[in-house]
Amino acid sequence: MDTTQRTEQQRSADRRRRELLEAADRVVLRDGPQASMNAIAAEAGITKPILYRHFGDKGGLYAALAKRHTDALLASLRAALDAPADRRERVEATLDTYLAAIEARPQVYRFLMHPAEGSQSGDQSADQGFDVGKHSAPLLRRMGEELATVIEERLDLGPGTQQLARVWGHGIVGMMHAAGDWWLGERPCTRAELVRGLADLLWGRLAAAGDKVGGPGF
Amino acid sequence: MDTTQRTEQQRSADRRRRELLEAADRVVLRDGPQASMNAIAAEAGITKPILYRHFGDKGGLYAALAKRHTDALLASLRAALDAPADRRERVEATLDTYLAAIEARPQVYRFLMHPAEGSQSGDQSADQGFDVGKHSAPLLRRMGEELATVIEERLDLGPGTQQLARVWGHGIVGMMHAAGDWWLGERPCTRAELVRGLADLLWGRLAAAGDKVGGPGF
DNA sequence: GTGCGGTGTTACTTACGGTAACACGCAGTC
DNA sequence: GACTGCGTGTTACCGTAAGTAACACCGCAC
Numbered sequence: 001m002d003t004t005q006r007t008e009q010q011r012s013a014d015r016r017r018r019e020l021l022e023a024a025d026r027v028v029l030r031d032g033p034q035a036s037m038n039a040i041a042a043e044a045g046i047t048k049p050i051l052y053r054h055f056g057d058k059g060g061l062y063a064a065l066a067k068r069h070t071d072a073l074l075a076s077l078r079a080a081l082d083a084p085a086d087r088r089e090r091v092e093a094t095l096d097t098y099l100a101a102i103e104a105r106p107q108v109y110r111f112l113m114h115p116a117e118g119s120q121s122g123d124q125s126a127d128q129g130f131d132v133g134k135h136s137a138p139l140l141r142r143m144g145e146e147l148a149t150v151i152e153e154r155l156d157l158g159p160g161t162q163q164l165a166r167v168w169g170h171g172i173v174g175m176m177h178a179a180g181d182w183w184l185g186e187r188p189c190t191r192a193e194l195v196r197g198l199a200d201l202l203w204g205r206l207a208a209a210g211d212k213v214g215g216p217g218f
Numbered sequence: 219m220d221t222t223q224r225t226e227q228q229r230s231a232d233r234r235r236r237e238l239l240e241a242a243d244r245v246v247l248r249d250g251p252q253a254s255m256n257a258i259a260a261e262a263g264i265t266k267p268i269l270y271r272h273f274g275d276k277g278g279l280y281a282a283l284a285k286r287h288t289d290a291l292l293a294s295l296r297a298a299l300d301a302p303a304d305r306r307e308r309v310e311a312t313l314d315t316y317l318a319a320i321e322a323r324p325q326v327y328r329f330l331m332h333p334a335e336g337s338q339s340g341d342q343s344a345d346q347g348f349d350v351g352k353h354s355a356p357l358l359r360r361m362g363e364e365l366a367t368v369i370e371e372r373l374d375l376g377p378g379t380q381q382l383a384r385v386w387g388h389g390i391v392g393m394m395h396a397a398g399d400w401w402l403g404e405r406p407c408t409r410a411e412l413v414r415g416l417a418d419l420l421w422g423r424l425a426a427a428g429d430k431v432g433g434p435g436f
Numbered sequence: 437g438t439g440c441g442g443t444g445t446t447a448c449t450t451a452c453g454g455t456a457a458c459a460c461g462c463a464g465t466c
Numbered sequence: 467g468a469c470t471g472c473g474t475g476t477t478a479c480c481g482t483a484a485g486t487a488a489c490a491c492c493g494c495a496c
Contacts, residue, residue: 037453049456058452155428156428156429170401172424182359204422265445265446266484
C-alpha cells in the first residue's frame with residue numbers, strides 16, 4: 001500500500017487546512033461572526049469551493065475554528081483550575097482567566113458564542129422539533145462539562161454528586177458567560193471587581209446577606 | 219387637526235400589527251428561529267412588503283416579537299420574585315418559573331435566545347469593533363437588569379451594593395439560562411432536581427463542600 | 437368626479453451558502 | 467514521450483432569503 005505517499009499528501013492537506021484556518025481567523029477577528037465564506041476564501045487567496053472541500057460546509061469551518069479557540073481557552077482554564085491554591089483562589093483565577101480571554105479578543109469570542117447558524121430546508125418534521133440546544137454554542141457546553149468533571153473529581157457532595165456536579169458546571173459557566181458578556185458591553189467595573197463579585201456570589205453571600213432595612217416587611 | 223381620525227387609523231394599524239405578531243408567533247413556534255419573512259407573511263395571509271412596512275426589517279419584527287414574550291416572562295418572574303415567602307423559596311420559585319417557561323415553549327425560547335442576526339455591510343470601522351454584546355440576546359440583559367433591581371431593593375450588601383447587585387443579577391440569570399439550555403437538551407434530571415441543585419449552588423454549598431477523600435493532595 | 441393616504445400586490449435586486457463542471461500540474465506507468 | 471489518475475484550483479451557476487421599487491385597489495374628504 002502507498003502509505004508513505006498518503007501521509008505525505010495528508011501532511012500537505014493538513015498544512016493547507018491550518019493556513020485556511022488562520023486566514024479564517026484573521027477575517028473573523030476583523031469582521032466578526034458574520035464573516036462570509038467568500039471573504040474568508042479571499043483572505044486565504046483562494047476561492048470558495050476549496051473551503052468547502054476542506055470543511056464540508058460553513059458549520060464545519062466554524063467547528064474547526066471553534067475547536068482551536070475552545071481548546072486553547074479550555075487549556076488555560078484547566079491550568080487555573082489545577083493551580084496549587086485553595087478553592088476560592090482557584091475559582092477566582094478561573095473566572096479571571098476566562099474574562100481576560102474574552103476581553104483580549106472580543107470578536108473571536110462573539111464568533112464562538114453567537115455562531116448565527118440556521119439549517120434551511122430539510123427537517124420539516126411537523127412536530128415541534130425538540131432539538132433546543134443542539135445549535136447552541138458548543139463552547140459553553142464544553143466548558144460546562146469540563147468544569148463538571150473537575151467538580152466531580154474534587155468535591156465530595158454526597159449522593160448524587162455526579163449529577164449535581166454537572167448542574168453546577170453548566171450553571172457556573174453560564175454565570176461566568178452572561179456576566180462577562182454584560183461586563184464587556186458596559187464595562188461597569190474592573191475585571192478584578194467582577195471576579196470578586198462573582199466569587200462572592202458562589203461563596204454564598206447571597207444567602208448570608210441581610211434584608212434591607214425599611215424594605216417590604218418580611 | 220384630525221386627531222380623532224389619526225387615532226382611528228392608529229388603532230387599526232395597531233390591531234393589524236398585533237395580528238401580524240400573532241401570525242409570526244405561530245410560525246416561529248412551528249419553524250423555530252429560522253422562520254423566514256415569507257413564511258410569516260404567508261401565515262398572516264399577506265406578503266412581505268407589508269411586514270416591512272410595519273416592522274422595518276427582520277430585526278424590528280424580532281424585537282417586537284421578543285418584547286411580547288420577554289414582557290410576559292418577566293411578569294411571571296417578577297411575580298415569583300415578589301411572592302411572600304422566604305428568600306430561598308423565592309429563588310427556587312423564580313428558577314422554576316423560568317425553567318417551566320422554556321420547557322413549555324422551547325421554540326420560542328430558542329428564537330429569543332438565538333436570534334441569529336447579522337448586520338451586513340456598513341460598519342467598516344477598521345478598528346476592532348468593540349461592540350460585543352450589542353447583538354446579544356436582549357432577553358438575558360433585561361432579565362439580568364430586572365433581577366439586579368430586585369436584589370438591590372431587597373438586600374443589604376453594604377457599600378457597593380448597586381454594582382454588586384448588577385453583577386449578581388446578570389450572573390444568576392446566566393446561570394439559570396445556561397443550566398436551562400443544557401437541561402432542555404439532555405434532560406438529565408427533573409426540573410425540581412435542577413432547581414434544587416442551582417439553589418444549593420447559590421446557597422454556598424460549593425464553598426461548604428468538603429474535598430473528596432483520596433483526591434490530589436491539597 | 438378627483439386627488440390622496442393607506443393597504444395590498446408582483447417583480448425585482450442583492451447577497452450568501454453551496455455545488456457542478458471544467459482546467460491545470462504533477463506523480464507514476466507502459 | 468504520450469497516457470492516466472488525482473489533487474488543486476477555477477468560473478459559473480442554483481436556491482433561498484432579505485429587502486425594495488413600482489404599480490394597483492379602495493375609501494374618503496372636498
